Amino acid sequence: MASRVPLVDHLVLEPEPRLRSAVCGTCEADFLTRRNACASCGGTDFGERTWGTDGTVVAFTIVHRAAPGVPVPFVSAIVRLQDGPIVQSNLVDVEPDPAHIVLGMPVRLRTFVAGTDDNGVEAVAYGFAPLD
Template identity: 70%
Template sequence: MPAQVPVVDYLVLEPEPRLKAVACSGCGADFLTRRNACASCGGADFADKSLATEGSVVAFTIVHRAAPGVAVPFVSAIVRLDDGPIVPGNLIGVDPTPEDVALGMGVRLTTFVAGTDDNGVEAVAYAFAPRG
């Protein structure tokens, strides 16, 4: 298997793909990126926390214009994970039409190879696919 690196720091690939948050030790607020201070309580003590791999769509849009080289249309969504945090992610495995995506739709975390560098190292991204 080729070497792989996640495209974002909060994606963990081993042993199973998952997202991780930094959780404020003071109030329990979750953040996907490193923090110097909690935006909720101002605390400065954090611990890593594994997040649920399933959730539901709470908002979405169908994107028809993107940067050069990015295939359109695609579905960009906001997902509430089953353990509470809200995270962004694209939806895959669905037609990018309003008839095929719905608020409350159950989804699960998945990963895909977004690109490969000249040394064969794969950049791995995450998305969400319908539960099923």
């Protein structure tokens, strides 16, 4: 099996894909990115929290123009995780057409290989797919 690495620090691949956040030890604010200080209270002590994989779409847009090499159209969405934070991510496994996407639509975290380097190491990204 090829070696796999997450494309972003807040994606955990093992034992199963999950998102994780840095949680402030003072006020318990969550951040998906590494922090030197809490944006809510200024605290500098952080722990870690992992999240579930299910959520709902709270906003979306269909992107028709992107950087060279990025296939369009695609759906960029704001997803509220069932057990916590709000995340921005792309929707996958759905037609980029408003007729196929509704606010409040249930979705689940999905990972996919975004690329492979010359040594066969796979970079794994994530998106959210509609629940069947």
